[in-house]
Each structure stands twice: as structure tokens, then as C-alpha cells.
Amino acid sequence: MNAIYILWLRELKRYTRSRAQIIASLGQPMLYLLVLGFGLNPVFKRAGYGSYFQFIAPGVIGMSVLFSSIFSGLGLLWDRQFGFLKETLVAPVPRIQIMIGRTLGGCTVAVIQGLLVLTICLISGFRPASWIAIPVAVGFMVLIAMLFAALGVIFGSSLQDMQGFQLIMNFLVLPIYFLSGAMFPLTNQGKILGFITALDPLSYGIDGMRSVLLSAATFRPAFGIGIDLSVLIGVGTILLILGAWRFSKIEA
Amino acid sequence: MIRVQNLVKTFGSFTAVNDVSFQVEAGEIFAFLGPNGAGKTTTIKMLTTLLHPTSGSIQLDGLDPRTHQNQVRQRFGIVFQDPSLDGDLTAWENMEIHGVLYHVPHKTRRQRSEELLKLFELWDRRDDQVKKFSGGMKRRLEIARGFLHTPKILFLDEPTLGLDPQSRNQLWSHVKRVNEAEKVTVMLTTHYMDEADRVAHRVGIIDHGKLVTQGTPAEIKEQTETSSLEDAFLKLTGSTIRDESAGSADQMRQFAKMWQQQRR
Numbered sequence: 024m025n026a027i028y029i030l031w032l033r034e035l036k037r038y039t040r041s042r043a044q045i046i047a048s049l050g051q052p053m054l055y056l057l058v059l060g061f062g063l064n065p066v067f068k069r070a071g072y073g074s075y076f077q078f079i080a081p082g083v084i085g086m087s088v089l090f091s092s093i094f095s096g097l098g099l100l101w102d103r104q105f106g107f108l109k110e111t112l113v114a115p116v117p118r119i120q121i122m123i124g125r126t127l128g129g130c131t132v133a134v135i136q137g138l139l140v141l142t143i144c145l146i147s148g149f150r151p152a153s154w155i156a157i158p159v160a161v162g163f164m165v166l167i168a169m170l171f172a173a174l175g176v177i178f179g180s181s182l183q184d185m186q187g188f189q190l191i192m193n194f195l196v197l198p199i200y201f202l203s204g205a206m207f208p209l210t211n212q213g214k215i216l217g218f219i220t221a222l223d224p225l226s227y228g229i230d231g232m233r234s235v236l237l238s239a240a241t242f243r244p245a246f247g248i249g250i251d252l253s254v255l256i257g258v259g260t261i262l263l264i265l266g267a268w269r270f271s272k273i274e275a
Numbered sequence: 276m277i278r279v280q281n282l283v284k285t286f287g288s289f290t291a292v293n294d295v296s297f298q299v300e301a302g303e304i305f306a307f308l309g310p311n312g313a314g315k316t317t318t319i320k321m322l323t324t325l326l327h328p329t330s331g332s333i334q335l336d337g338l339d340p341r342t343h344q345n346q347v348r349q350r351f352g353i354v355f356q357d358p359s360l361d362g363d364l365t366a367w368e369n370m371e372i373h374g375v376l377y378h379v380p381h382k383t384r385r386q387r388s389e390e391l392l393k394l395f396e397l398w399d400r401r402d403d404q405v406k407k408f409s410g411g412m413k414r415r416l417e418i419a420r421g422f423l424h425t426p427k428i429l430f431l432d433e434p435t436l437g438l439d440p441q442s443r444n445q446l447w448s449h450v451k452r453v454n455e456a457e458k459v460t461v462m463l464t465t466h467y468m469d470e471a472d473r474v475a476h477r478v479g480i481i482d483h484g485k486l487v488t489q490g491t492p493a494e495i496k497e498q499t500e501t502s503s504l505e506d507a508f509l510k511l512t513g514s515t516i517r518d519e520s521a522g523s524a525d526q527m528r529q530f531a532k533m534w535q536q537q538r539r
Contacts (some may be wrong), residue, residue, distance in 0.1 A: 140289055
């Protein structure tokens with residue numbers, strides 16, 4: 024148990040110590056939120072979908088949670104490179120505990136990152152349907168963070184070096200983001216796009232957050248909260264198990 | 276304490292460790308010597324559950340690292356050849372993590388961390404991030420950390436690499452101390468033959484993945500009719516210089532350096 028705690032604490036310390044990185048990581052969500060949010064607002068409104076700024080805010084929160092959690096899992100690559108990974112791999116602690124500690128740490132960091140973006144959204148004029156919705160939305164952030172931290176661990180344990188990193192960024196992380204409906208409504212899509220977006224776990228996370236944060240009058244859920252929750256929990260559990268298995272197989 | 280029989284490790288078509296057998300008795304200091312790329316580190320990685328052997332058998336304190344990973348890990352401590360510290364954490368925090376991972380009780384942990392950091396002259400810098408340390412300081416911290424818990428078996432993979440004579444001296448007297456006082460079995464590798472001669476009870480020499488000879492330093496000198504272990508070593512392994520291809524870890528380290536420079 025102590026091992027899980029100390030590794031969780033390590034992730035948190037590393038995060039709070041890299042202030043420059045925290046600020047840098049807020050840049051991209053702010054661009055999406057402020058430039059696209061306000062820029063596309065008039066068109067979106069004319070199409071009868073309401074405010075685009077309101078619509079994109081949960082999407083941008085989901086994006087920052089996605090990036091932050093998946094990179095925490097890929098942080099394994101950095102630890103491998105700087106050697107710290109070996110230190111944890113030979114420790115007399117079951118590997119599963121090491122994996123849980125790291126993943127929980129990465130998750131916590133991702134949720135903090137999500138909360139920071141949520142704060143920016145609120146400051147720039149985002150208004151949730153009700154304030155009680157916020158804790159529920161945080162719950163969705165936790166589920167998204169768990170799922171993608173586990174996915175990050177799977178890839179982080181399988182890759183040997185940084186060459187694979189760009190590959191993951193371009194063929195995994197960005198598609199997950201763009202296909203999640205973070206930036207466009209998932210309802211009334213063509214068959215092919217509709218099918219692909221339904222395969223993307225993040226779609227359910229963002230759909231869930233929108234369902235609770237936006238008022239029923241302006242947003243029609245693509246899946247519904249029940250389906251959102253079961254997909255996130257189901258896929259998350261499977262990925263966590265896979266991640267733990269991959270992690271237990273690491274050789275150094 | 277350590278029993279290795281017909282150990283083989285191949286990477287693709289390359290045989291890194293080829294049919295190696297040796298034994299280290301409890302309480303012994305065993306020096307594992309060999310030129311670069313001879314298979315020392317690969318052998319240690321297999322002994323410490325980091326790599327799976329291709330064939331052959333290993334027993335540490337009667338346990339197989341393949342089937343009893345956790346029990347084996349409870350029995351050894353290791354100082355790695357290459358860095359294994361977290362640069363974003365302070366020296367003290369690195370010690371803390373190690374102590375917690377190795378189940379050292381809270382009070383003992385603080386007390387020993389303090390002793391060891393003082394012994395290796397890092398106490399004044401304990402609250403500095405490790406990435407600000409010089410190479411020698413990192414090395415010292417790594418060694419101090421290795422002594423934080425008292426394992427049955429201690430692996431030291433080129434521990435004196437990049438250390439000044441003062442720290443080297445400190446290290447070896449500490450190794451001797453734990454070996455005598457706490458009966459810790461030690462298996463070490465080094466390129467400094469005089470160190471091996473001074474510290475080790477027994478020596479094994481490995482070259483091209485094969486164990487060339489083993490015995491006490493005196494026996495090896497006698498066998499090769501040389502006066503120093505260094506001459507014996509050169510006689511046994513030849514004087515050609517070995518090439519070691521950069522592993523993926525080295526390549527990544529280079530990549531990281533590039534990236535860090537770009538960031539500044």
C-alpha cells in the first residue's frame with residue numbers, strides 16, 4: 024500500500040515541479056476554446072445548434088484530460104530512459120502495485136489538468152446547466168483519465184524508445200481526440216464517420232460530460248449517460264487489466 | 276547463495292551469455308570481471324529478474340528468479356551500472372522512495388538515510404533536485420541508496436565508475452563492513468583490477484559470454500604465472516579493445532539530450 028502511495032506522490036511532485044510545463048500544456052486547450060469557440064460561434068448558432076463556445080468547452084476539457092493521462096502512461100518511456108524504471112522493477116513490490124501507483128498518480132494529474140481547463144472555461148464565460156453538474160463532470164474526467172492512463176501504460180510498456188512516440192501521437196492520440204466529437208456534434212453524422220466515432224472511447228466521455236454540463240434544450244446526447252458510463256467503465260477495466268499484464272512483462 | 280548453471284542468453288543471433296556456470300557462497304565477495312560487452316551486465320540482469328534467461332538455471336538463496344520473482348527481489352539489492360535516479364526529485368526523496376519500496380521501517384529509514392548521505396557527503400545537498408548534481412554526486416547517491424536496506428545479496432555493477440579515489444575508498448570499506456558485520460553476500464563487477472584484487476574473495480573472468488576462469492585472486496595469478504590481477508586479466512582476455520554497440524537505452528539518452536537542449 025505504501026508503495027502505491029509513494030509512487031502516486033512521486034507523479035504529483037513531478038507535476039507540481041514542472042510549472043513551465045503546466046502553463047505550456049494549457050496553451051493548446053486555450054487556443055481551441057477561445058479561437059475556435061468564439062470563431063465558429065456565429066456559424067454554429069445559425070445552424071440552430073446554440074452556442075459553439077458552450078458546446079466545445081466540455082470537448083476541450085476532455086482533450087486536456089486525454090493528453091495528460093495518456094502521456095502519464097507514456098512517461099514509462101522517460102523513466103526507462105533515465106533509468107528510474109529499473110529501480111522500481113527490481114523492488115520487492117508486486118508489479119501490479121507499481122503500475123497502480125503510477126496510474127493513479129497520472130490520473131490525479133490529468134484530473135487536476137482538467138480542472139484547470141474547466142476553470143479557464145468558467146472564467147471565459149462557460150456556464151454549466153447547473154452547478155451540481157460540475158462534480159458529476161469531474162466523475163467523468165476521472166473515468167476518462169483512468170481509461171487513457173491505462174492505454175498509455177500499454178503502449179509505454181511495449182515501446183522500447185522514443186521513436187515510437189511520434190507514431191503514437193499522430194496515429195493514436197490525435198485521432199482519438201478528433202474522432203471523439205470534441206469539436207463537432209456526433210448526431211446526424213454519416214454512417215462511416217458515425218461508426219468510427221462510436222469506436223472511440225473518448226466519444227462516450229465527452230458525450231457524458233456534455234449531457235451533464237449542457238442543458239437538455241441545447242444538447243442532444245449521442246449515446247445517453249447510461250451507455251456512456253458503462254462503456255467508459257467497461258473499456259477502462261479491460262485496458263487496466265491489459266496494462267497491468269503488459270507492465271508485468273517488462274524486461275530491462 | 277547464488278548458483279548459476281549453464282546459463283545462456285541470446286538476443287536474436289547474438290549470444291551475450293554462453294553456457295556460464297558459477298557459484299557464490301553465502302558471505303562471500305565475488306568479483307565478476309570481463310572486458311566491455313563480455314556479458315557481465317546481462318548476467319546480472321538475469322540474476323536480478325530484469326531479463327529472462329534463454330536457457331540454464333539460476334538459484335538465489337534457493338529460489339528461481341523466473342518463478343519466484345517477488346521472493347527473489349526481497350533478497351537482493353543492486354547498484355546499477357547506469358543511472359537509475361529520478362532527477363526531478365531531491366536526493367532525500369530518492370532515498371525515501373527506495374526505503375518505502377524496500378519496506379524499510381519509517382524510523383530506520385530516516386536514520387539510515389541520514390547516516391548514508393553524511394557518509395557519502397551529500398547531506399548538505401539533500402534537498403536539491405538530483406538533476407542539478409554532478410556525475411560523481413549522482414553516483415554517490417546511487418550507492419548510498421543501495422545500502423539503505425540490508426539485503427542478503429548485494430549486486431554492484433561497476434559501482435566505482437566515475438568516482439574519485441576518496442569515494443571509492445569509502446565505498447569499498449563500506450562494502451567490507453556490511454559483508455563482515457551483516458554477512459551480506461556481494462557480487463560485483465569492475466574494470467579496476469586492483470579493487471577486485473583487494474576486495475574480492477573470489478573472482479570469475481568472463482569474455483565473449485563465456486566464463487574463462489574462476490578462483491581466488493591468488494589462484495588466478497598463480498595459474499597465469501603473473502604478478503598482478505591486471506596482467507592475469509590481460510593474459511586471459513587478450514589485449515584487443517572491444518566494441519560495444521549502443522543499446523536502445525543509450526540511443527534514447529542521446530535523443531533526450533538533444534531534446535532538452537532544444538527546450539532551453
